[in-house]
Amino acid sequence: MPTPRARLTLAEIEAIAREAHADQRDKAGRPYTEHLAAVAEGVRIRGGSDEQIAAAWLHDAVEDDALSREWLAGAALPQRVKDMVLAVTKRDGEDLASYTRRILDTPGALLIKESDLAHNADADRLAVLEPATRTRLTEKYAQVRRLLGLTPGGSPAEQSVQANTGQD
Numbered sequence: 001m002p003t004p005r006a007r008l009t010l011a012e013i014e015a016i017a018r019e020a021h022a023d024q025r026d027k028a029g030r031p032y033t034e035h036l037a038a039v040a041e042g043v044r045i046r047g048g049s050d051e052q053i054a055a056a057w058l059h060d061a062v063e064d065d066a067l068s069r070e071w072l073a074g075a076a077l078p079q080r081v082k083d084m085v086l087a088v089t090k091r092d093g094e095d096l097a098s099y100t101r102r103i104l105d106t107p108g109a110l111l112i113k114e115s116d117l118a119h120n121a122d123a124d125r126l127a128v129l130e131p132a133t134r135t136r137l138t139e140k141y142a143q144v145r146r147l148l149g150l151t152p153g154g155s156p157a158e159q160s161v162q163a164n165t166g167q168d
Helices: 009-018 032-045 050-057 067-074 079-087 096-105 108-119 122-126 129-146 156-166
Strands: none
Touching: 009 032, 009 050, 032 050, 032 108, 050 108, 067 079, 067 156, 079 096, 079 108, 096 108, 096 129, 108 129, 122 129
8 A cells, every 4th residue: 555645834835836936926016926925824814724824825826827736636735725725716717606606615715715815905016006907906806805705795695696696
């Protein structure tokens, strides 16, 4: 019987994420790894588990093609980490209601997305963007927060119905 592989440590996961995104820049031209570090720290200060912090480091890896789904499937990570990463990975052509429902249905994923949204919507980060981009992203982040129940305005189930029917 083969010996099970040792699980990757948080330090190893951070190093993998930093290497995978090393050449990437965010919309403001900053190193993308700054965003990953901020999301992981946001999860930590919100009381997240080591598994959630690991998923935060990897949260954009598959979506940005920095790491493949195959890499994630074979990585020495708990299944829960893999599930959280895939839950917050937006799929091509996917509507926001389906995306946010998957996050809400995956244990631990909401905290990662909450931290991601908090960093993405940071006023200092948005201030350096072109006004049209800033407005578009601010509206998008607010809509996702509403669908996830992270702002006042109804339960996630009610907001999902509103998103599908166009009501607001």
